Amino acid sequence: MPQDNVKIASPDGKLGVLIPGIGAVSTTFIAGVEAVRRGAAVPIGSLTQLATIRLGKRTDGRSPKIKDFVPLAGLNDLVFGGWDIYEDTAYESAVNAKVLERTQLDELKSSLANVRPMKAVFDQEYVRRINGPNVKKGKNKMELAEMLMDDIANFRKDNDLSRLVMIWCASTEVFHRPSAVHQTLQEFECGLQKNDPEIAPSQIYAYAALKSGVPFANGAPNLTTDMPAMLELARERNIPICGKDFKTGQTFMKTLIAPGLKARMLGLAGWFSTNILGNRDGEVLEDPGSFKTKEETKLSVLDQILQPNLYPELYKDFYHAVRINYYPPRGDAKEGWDNIDIVGWLGYPMQIKIDFLCRDSILAAPLVLDLVLFMDLAQRSGMRGIQEWLSFYFKAPMHAPGLYPEHDIFIQLMKLKNTLRWMRGEDLITHLGLEYYD
Numbered sequence: 065m066p067q068d069n070v071k072i073a074s075p076d077g078k079l080g081v082l083i084p085g086i087g088a089v090s091t092t093f094i095a096g097v098e099a100v101r102r103g104a105a106v107p108i109g110s111l112t113q114l115a116t117i118r119l120g121k122r123t124d125g126r127s128p129k130i131k132d133f134v135p136l137a138g139l140n141d142l143v144f145g146g147w148d149i150y151e152d153t154a155y156e157s158a159v160n161a162k163v164l165e166r167t168q169l170d171e172l173k174s175s176l177a178n179v180r181p182m183k184a185v186f187d188q189e190y191v192r193r194i195n196g197p198n199v200k201k202g203k204n205k206m207e208l209a210e211m212l213m214d215d216i217a218n219f220r221k222d223n224d225l226s227r228l229v230m231i232w233c234a235s236t237e238v239f240h241r242p243s244a245v246h247q248t249l250q251e252f253e254c255g256l257q258k259n260d261p262e263i264a265p266s267q268i269y270a271y272a273a274l275k276s277g278v279p280f281a282n283g284a285p286n287l288t289t290d291m292p293a294m295l296e297l298a299r300e301r302n303i304p305i306c307g308k309d310f311k312t313g314q315t316f317m318k319t320l321i322a323p324g325l326k327a328r329m330l331g332l333a334g335w336f337s338t339n340i341l342g343n344r345d346g347e348v349l350e351d352p353g354s355f356k357t358k359e360e361t362k363l364s365v366l367d368q369i370l371q372p373n374l375y376p377e378l379y380k381d382f383y384h385a386v387r388i389n390y391y392p393p394r395g396d397a398k399e400g401w402d403n404i405d406i407v408g409w410l411g412y413p414m415q416i417k418i419d420f421l422c423r424d425s426i427l428a429a430p431l432v433l434d435l436v437l438f439m440d441l442a443q444r445s446g447m448r449g450i451q452e453w454l455s456f457y458f459k460a461p462m463h464a465p466g467l468y469p470e471h472d473i474f475i476q477l478m479k480l481k482n483t484l485r486w487m488r489g490e491d492l493i494t495h496l497g498l499e500y501y502d
């Protein structure tokens with residue numbers, strides 16, 4: 065019997081899922097979990113629920129489901145809560161988001177209507193296109209953080225929870241680079257007291273989560289925990305963090321195709337990506353500040369996968385542009401086009417066109433579920449700081465300073481599964497395979 069490399073506490077009791085942002089993604093996630101619990105749906109898109117993991121040799125025939133291999137919280141043990149600047153319950157917000165059919169939502173109404181958002185920490189300097197009434201008031205940012213910590217403690221007590229995870233599903237904040245206040249925990253705490261304008265609402269949530277011993281995952285491209293002060297806090301408190309920006313539509317496609325082009329040593333002259341979407345996320349991203357945050361995470365992917373410094377004759381100076389246009393008639397049903405100009409043998413040009421008619425929140429919801437369950441597993445296993453093995457889920461995976469992030473989705477999946485094998489003391493799978501031919 066293999067010996068676990070880490071001691072994994074068993075997932076006894078209920079797991080609270082706290083979500084800043086009760087919008088399209090989070091309500092689609094909550095509704096989906098409820099439908100699965102009732103046996104009315106299959107959790108399509110979720111590794112934790114559907115994927116298997118091969119153990120040992122190919123001839124061993126051992127491929128349990130991930131959820132049977134590592135001790136994950138059960139769906140029946142999840143309890144949902146969150147914050148939003150609007151007072152709408154998760155049911156009302158889901159009706160408004162129009163991702164799921166109204167008849168389906170009505171069947172799930174009793175559970176969704178129970179999720180009533182707590183008052184948010186919000187600053188219009190960071191999200192310009194929306195404003196709402198359900199917002200906390202405090203004399204400074206530290207007081208706001210303390211109010212969030214109270215919310216977390218009350219939620220834990222009221223629902224008799226044994227553990228919690230927080231996952232940011234709120235709007236994308238405007239682009240800011242880390243500044244002096246983000247360098248150390250002491251400076252950050254001082255900045256909270258002094259109301260430093262460089263501290264964004266998402267950072268106040270993350271601070272409150274980590275101070276409360278709650279793992280934090282970031283589904284949007286905001287800075288949030290991606291700064292030395294928050295890494296210091298996470299390590300000091302032994303809390304896992306991960307982010308950022310769910311890898312769902314166009315970037316998911318990019319990280320499927322680009323490794324394939326590189327694998328075959330095909331060149332790239334240009335990659336033009338454009339999207340239309342009409343949900344609230346699209347509306348927020350109309351603001352150039354919020355779009356800039358998104359653009360940064362979307363653009364970094366190709367450079368990291370194609371490594372133009374190692375392959376200058378194939379990838380030096382390729383043109384890469386990403387556009388997002390708000391187009392209300394489409395709602396959550398985004399359309400993403402890619403025009404890819406590739407170069408083959410003797411420099412002959414070829415083109416690939418992708419037209420992905422996707423549904424943003426349908427793609428994101430299973431990622432939220434997996435991240436919640438894996439972050440809880442990481443916490444119970446004593447893993448702290450950046451969880452690089454969860455890069456699989458993100459457009460801009462957090463990584464150690466001085467290390468480049470891994471964007472190739474297949475390497476990310478191998479890293480994720482090997483981490484699970486490592487946790488349980490199973491052999492890592494290298495795909496070498498020579499032993500079959502001895």
Ligand SMILES: NC(=O)c1ccc[n+]([C@@H]2O[C@H](COP(=O)([O-])OP(=O)(O)OC[C@H]3O[C@@H](n4cnc5c(N)ncnc54)[C@H](O)[C@@H]3O)[C@@H](O)[C@H]2O)c1
Binds near residue numbers: 425
């Ligand atoms: N759907 C996807 O495929 C996908 C992929 C990657 C990232 N994301 C990101 O996930 C986030 C959620 O997307 P969505 O489609 O659900 O957006 P949404 O606009 O439907 O929901 C976001 C909610 O956050 C609320 N909000 C804004 N600031 C807040 C604050 N400070 N505190 C609490 N609530 C706040 C808004 O009122 C809104 O209800 C966005 O940042 C989006 O960019 C989504």
